[in-house]
Amino acid sequence: RKEVEQDPGPFNVPEGATVAFNCTYSNSASQSFFWYRQDCRKEPKLLMSVYSSGNEDGRFTAQLNRASQYISLLIRDSKLSDSATYLCVVMEYGNKLVFGAGTILRVKS
Amino acid sequence: GAGVSQSPRYKVAKRGQDVALRCDPISGHVSLFWYQQALGQGPEFLTYFQNEAQLDKSGLPSDRFFAERPEGSVSTLKIQRTQQEDSAVYLCASSQPSGDYGYTFGSGTRLTVV
Numbered sequence: 001r002k003e004v005e006q007d008p009g010p011f012n013v014p015e016g017a018t019v020a021f022n023c024t025y026s027n028s029a030s031q032s033f034f035w036y037r038q039d040c041r042k043e044p045k046l047l048m049s050v051y052s053s054g055n056e057d058g059r060f061t062a063q064l065n066r067a068s069q070y071i072s073l074l075i076r077d078s079k080l081s082d083s084a085t086y087l088c089v090v091m092e093y094g095n096k097l098v099f100g101a102g103t104i105l106r107v108k109s
Numbered sequence: 110g111a112g113v114s115q116s117p118r119y120k121v122a123k124r125g126q127d128v129a130l131r132c133d134p135i136s137g138h139v140s141l142f143w144y145q146q147a148l149g150q151g152p153e154f155l156t157y158f159q160n161e162a163q164l165d166k167s168g169l170p171s172d173r174f175f176a177e178r179p180e181g182s183v184s185t186l187k188i189q190r191t192q193q194e195d196s197a198v199y200l201c202a203s204s205q206p207s208g209d210y211g212y213t214f215g216s217g218t219r220l221t222v223v
Contacts, residue, residue: 099151
């Protein structure tokens, strides 16, 4: 079983749609949580950190449920430019980041 | 520079050849990480430095892989006797010690072993 599991997708949605991604992690000792975005043939870039209280950054909302070891990302009013792979990431002891395999989002006009 | 710099951007190696990949982290970032990303997969951890100390090398897939950061800044990942399964993108990232704000990744080196 992989340490961080995500639905690979692809999620094909029209512009303006709301889309949600979920991820589960296996290590209950994981310390910090993130969503990264990766465009084709580019490096991963930090999208946002994820906190138990939930946090929002514009059209993006992230949520962490430590009891269920579950992380989510909600994107509202999808834009064409949101098309990318979204990587769910947990930080373990020693500052090591563990990545999921990514969820592909395609936003179509 | 302002970001993490990696070179070369692309490398084609013949099977059995040795390669060296360079990473120049963000100035002042004491933590440096190497990751390997195969096509269609998320990055997989290889090794971690804090300053010049290699604190974790548990992700290195074999003893053909070796990393160093002798002066606590630039790091080199060396792969000896490359094999086809080594073909991947090698990503370097740096962060502040706490890592609470995530890492900054370089653009990576795409290694193709033929």
